[in-house]
Amino acid sequence: MATLLAKRLVQSCLILLGVAAITFVLLYALPADPARMLAGRSATAQTVENIRRELGLDQPLLSQFLHYLGNLVQGDLGRSYAQKTEVATLIAARLPATLTLMAAGIFVEVLLGLTFGIVAALNRGGAIDRIVMASAFVGVSAPQFVVALLLLYVFAATLGWFPMSGYGTVAHVVLPAMTLGILGAGWYARMARSAMIDVLNQDFVRTARAKGLSGRRVVLRHALPNAILPIVAMIGIDIGQFMGGVVVVEAVYGWPGIGQLAWQAIQQVDIPIIMGVTLTSAFAIIVGNLVADLIAPMIDPRIRSH
Amino acid sequence: MFNRWILTTTTAAVLAFSPLLAHAETPAQGGEIVVTYKDDITTLDPHIGYDWVNWSMIKSLFSRLMDYEPGTANLVPSLAESFEVAPDGLTYTFKLRKGVKFTNGREIVAGDVKYSIERAVNPKTQGPGAGFFGAIKGFDDLTGGKSELLSGIETPDDQTVVFHLSRPDATFLHVMAINFASVVPKEAVEAAAGDFGKKPVGSGSLILKDWTIGQKLVFERNPDYFVKDVPHVDKVTVEVGQEPLVALLRLQKGEVDIAGDGIPPAKFLEIKNSPEGAAMIVDGEQLHTGYITLNTKVKPFDDVKVRRAVNMAINKERITRILNGRATAANQILPPLMPGYDKAFTGYAYDVEKAKALLAEAGHPDGFETVLYSTNTDPQPRIAQAIQQDLAAIGIKAEVRALAQGNVIAAGGTEGEAPMIWSGGMGWIADFPDPSNFYGPILGCSGAVSGGWNWPWYCNEAIDKRAGEADAMSDPAKAAERQAAWGKIFTDVMADAPWVPVINERRVVAKSLRMGGPDNIYIDPTRVINYDAIFVKP
Numbered sequence: 001m002a003t004l005l006a007k008r009l010v011q012s013c014l015i016l017l018g019v020a021a022i023t024f025v026l027l028y029a030l031p032a033d034p035a036r037m038l039a040g041r042s043a044t045a046q047t048v049e050n051i052r053r054e055l056g057l058d059q060p061l062l063s064q065f066l067h068y069l070g071n072l073v074q075g076d077l078g079r080s081y082a083q084k085t086e087v088a089t090l091i092a093a094r095l096p097a098t099l100t101l102m103a104a105g106i107f108v109e110v111l112l113g114l115t116f117g118i119v120a121a122l123n124r125g126g127a128i129d130r131i132v133m134a135s136a137f138v139g140v141s142a143p144q145f146v147v148a149l150l151l152l153y154v155f156a157a158t159l160g161w162f163p164m165s166g167y168g169t170v171a172h173v174v175l176p177a178m179t180l181g182i183l184g185a186g187w188y189a190r191m192a193r194s195a196m197i198d199v200l201n202q203d204f205v206r207t208a209r210a211k212g213l214s215g216r217r218v219v220l221r222h223a224l225p226n227a228i229l230p231i232v233a234m235i236g237i238d239i240g241q242f243m244g245g246v247v248v249v250e251a252v253y254g255w256p257g258i259g260q261l262a263w264q265a266i267q268q269v270d271i272p273i274i275m276g277v278t279l280t281s282a283f284a285i286i287v288g289n290l291v292a293d294l295i296a297p298m299i300d301p302r303i304r305s306h
Numbered sequence: 307m308f309n310r311w312i313l314t315t316t317t318a319a320v321l322a323f324s325p326l327l328a329h330a331e332t333p334a335q336g337g338e339i340v341v342t343y344k345d346d347i348t349t350l351d352p353h354i355g356y357d358w359v360n361w362s363m364i365k366s367l368f369s370r371l372m373d374y375e376p377g378t379a380n381l382v383p384s385l386a387e388s389f390e391v392a393p394d395g396l397t398y399t400f401k402l403r404k405g406v407k408f409t410n411g412r413e414i415v416a417g418d419v420k421y422s423i424e425r426a427v428n429p430k431t432q433g434p435g436a437g438f439f440g441a442i443k444g445f446d447d448l449t450g451g452k453s454e455l456l457s458g459i460e461t462p463d464d465q466t467v468v469f470h471l472s473r474p475d476a477t478f479l480h481v482m483a484i485n486f487a488s489v490v491p492k493e494a495v496e497a498a499a500g501d502f503g504k505k506p507v508g509s510g511s512l513i514l515k516d517w518t519i520g521q522k523l524v525f526e527r528n529p530d531y532f533v534k535d536v537p538h539v540d541k542v543t544v545e546v547g548q549e550p551l552v553a554l555l556r557l558q559k560g561e562v563d564i565a566g567d568g569i570p571p572a573k574f575l576e577i578k579n580s581p582e583g584a585a586m587i588v589d590g591e592q593l594h595t596g597y598i599t600l601n602t603k604v605k606p607f608d609d610v611k612v613r614r615a616v617n618m619a620i621n622k623e624r625i626t627r628i629l630n631g632r633a634t635a636a637n638q639i640l641p642p643l644m645p646g647y648d649k650a651f652t653g654y655a656y657d658v659e660k661a662k663a664l665l666a667e668a669g670h671p672d673g674f675e676t677v678l679y680s681t682n683t684d685p686q687p688r689i690a691q692a693i694q695q696d697l698a699a700i701g702i703k704a705e706v707r708a709l710a711q712g713n714v715i716a717a718g719g720t721e722g723e724a725p726m727i728w729s730g731g732m733g734w735i736a737d738f739p740d741p742s743n744f745y746g747p748i749l750g751c752s753g754a755v756s757g758g759w760n761w762p763w764y765c766n767e768a769i770d771k772r773a774g775e776a777d778a779m780s781d782p783a784k785a786a787e788r789q790a791a792w793g794k795i796f797t798d799v800m801a802d803a804p805w806v807p808v809i810n811e812r813r814v815v816a817k818s819l820r821m822g823g824p825d826n827i828y829i830d831p832t833r834v835i836n837y838d839a840i841f842v843k844p
Contacts, residue, residue: 037711054429083504267345
């Protein structure tokens with residue numbers, strides 16, 4: 001267990017380094033010049049040149065990257081080009097909002113996905129199964145921007161059950177979490193259904209039924225723990241998927257997370273923020289996968305021996 | 307002769323009795339309002355902030371030597387009580403208003419003005435506005451790193467600031483009114499340790515009380531502001547991260563007072579035609595021209611006949627329809643509100659047959675292939691496609707390249723790269739209401755350099771010389787003569803046709819029914835939203 005963890009940590013650091021290097025090169029290979037974006041239209045060539053020098057953009061790419069890494073190791077993500085504020089401060093101010101949204105989104109998708117997946121599996125081939133799977137298909141296919149506006153229009157603007165935008169209370173998180181969760185719930189429902197069907201056909205389930213256990217007990221105590229493993233693994237991977245959806249959902253609901261921050265930074269070619277958010281997201285994905293790896297043996301003893 | 311302008315009335319009186327407000331309702335005091343924007347506020351540092359959202363907030367957080375009457379382009383002294391201009395136009399002497407305090411309680415002295423302008427110019431500030439102060443003596447030493455000070459600013463006593471210029475600059479009083487000339491307290495800048503943009507301290511009508519990053523900014527009325535009864539509102543809460551469509555729904559529900567991003571194009575007609583809609587829409591002219599640049603260094607646009615032919619080929623009325631009528635067709639470089647605009651000038655009328663004939667005369671009877679750059683956010687690609695169709699009608703096959711703004715700007719500033727650029731989303735909006743601001747960087751020889759903003763790479767030395775002469779006419783008595791000279795410069799540039807002036811776009815702001823005051827304080831030509839002047843109806 002300890003060796004696995006150590007191995008994974010080393011791997012994680014290498015991945016982060018790789019992400020940093022690739023993002024850095026891509027951003028600086030763009031034809032857009034941050035110094036010119038910052039200087040605006042009325043600036044003289046000298047002003048642009050001065051800004052470029054002050055930002056260190058006149059240095060060779062490699063030395064810029066090494067400088068960045070040197071600061072990164074000390075936990076310094078640099079200062080935003082446009083805002084001049086420390087990137088770490090900006091991300092720290094917005095990270096709780098994104099994490100809350102992600103946690104709520106994952107909760108919604110797992111709850112809906114598992115429920116519908118199990119219901120469909122138990123009614124395999126029946127009308128309920130078909131309806132659930134068709135809805136799952138719609139959920140997976142619907143663009144999040146459209147779902148977001150639809151939920152907003154119906155439940156906030158028309159019915160007034162939830163606030164239209166903002167942050168701070170449980171009521172605020174419901175619609176954004178639903179928007180994020182509906183997409184994932186579709187996937188989870190399909191996965192839970194097929195995993196469940198597999199398990200239900202296995203000998204130990206038949207044995208459990210044969211010894212006279214109730215249907216509910218068979219499903220919840222015997223079949224579910226076996227079917228849940230691929231789903232746990234997926235949650236870890238899902239964090240990466242979520243990062244994409246978060247940008248859209250945060251934009252529509254005015255959710256003050258890092259997705260909004262990244263979106264605005266891209267418009268402004270604010271490279272330190274883009275780097276910071278990318279590294280934070282990569283870190284979150286790595287941690288997600290790591291946690292999934294660590295939880296899996298607890299749920300399924302078979303993995304421990306490997 | 308020595309020009310001496312002394313303000314006999316106080317600025318307060320000017321503000322209160324300005325002709326534009328006189329016929330409108332009397333502003334009521336008090337009230338708290340909510341303003342929304344999609345983008346977060348980047349910075350409130352007056353020497354760095356340079357976008358149309360933070361521009362209005364910085365205006366009201368800080369004071370400058372000069373300012374404008376609300377809703378107009380008329381310059382008036384502000385932090386200065388009076389000023390004098392030497393006859394040669396090389397020396398400006400400002401007397402400061404007595405007893406004005408920063409919101410940290412310290413009284414403003416002449417040294418603060420000197421420090422602030424030096425900070426705006428100092429390369430370490432990384433501010434975009436340094437170039438505006440290029441006429442002040444010692445400018446090159448400071449930007450070149452040879453000095454930390456501007457030798458051209460003297461403070462003989464605490465109430466007097468003297469500027470020595472190295473060349474006459476007729477726009478100097480405007481420069482003293484732009485945000486980059488805002489006066490800041492040195493101790494607060496230093497205490498903020500590089501983050502003054504989040505912890506601003508000024509002497510304007512509003513004070514920043516609280517800033518929750520990514521969520522909201524709370525401004526409160528400065529009770530000690532030196533203009534009596536300004537501002538009218540007690541509190542302005544700016545909520546950021548608000549999608550324009552959501553902001554509009556909230557506005558209709560009464561949760562929001564000003565939707566700063568206006569009305570999404572798809573909703574515009576619906577709102578406009580609704581019973582209460584008309585009173586919610588503020589649709590104002592701004593100092594903006596949208597244009598197509600024709601690169602004079604790229605074949606076949608090096609031929610003036612080709613450039614003129616393209617000028618005749620564009621159906622500008624159709625483009626105004628794409629914008630739901632939120633623009634008017636332009637025939638010249640200056641927008642109608644700008645001094646120097648020539649009402650009699652007709653430019654190149656839309657005439658496909660004449661354009662074809664001219665193209666044939668230039669040796670392209672079958673047209674040619676070229677590339678049109680545009681930014682990639684709606685509605686700009688749609689406008690670029692309309693232009694593409696207009697060009698096809700005279701035989702020019704243009705490939706549209708819709709890219710992110712930064713990439714279009716980079717292509718424009720690279721010699722020989724972009725034959726045509728549609729300026730939508732990047733069009734020139736004046737920094738201050740003076741015609742010279744529409745020339746230097748975008749049409750003058752000095753802008754036709756790598757990384758510059760003169761995208762047609764146009765350089766007519768005879769006109770450049772006339773522009774220099776017009777800008778040297780800094781004697782206020784010659785203002786009319788100077789304005790006429792500038793007007794002629796811009797119509798003469800059109801003979802060379804480096805641009806196709808296409809539209810003058812209006813800005814749209816949506817406000818709730820309880821907000822009072824004329825439209826031109828919601829779309830103020832020098833401020834956008836004028837937080838000093840807006841008020842809540844009693």
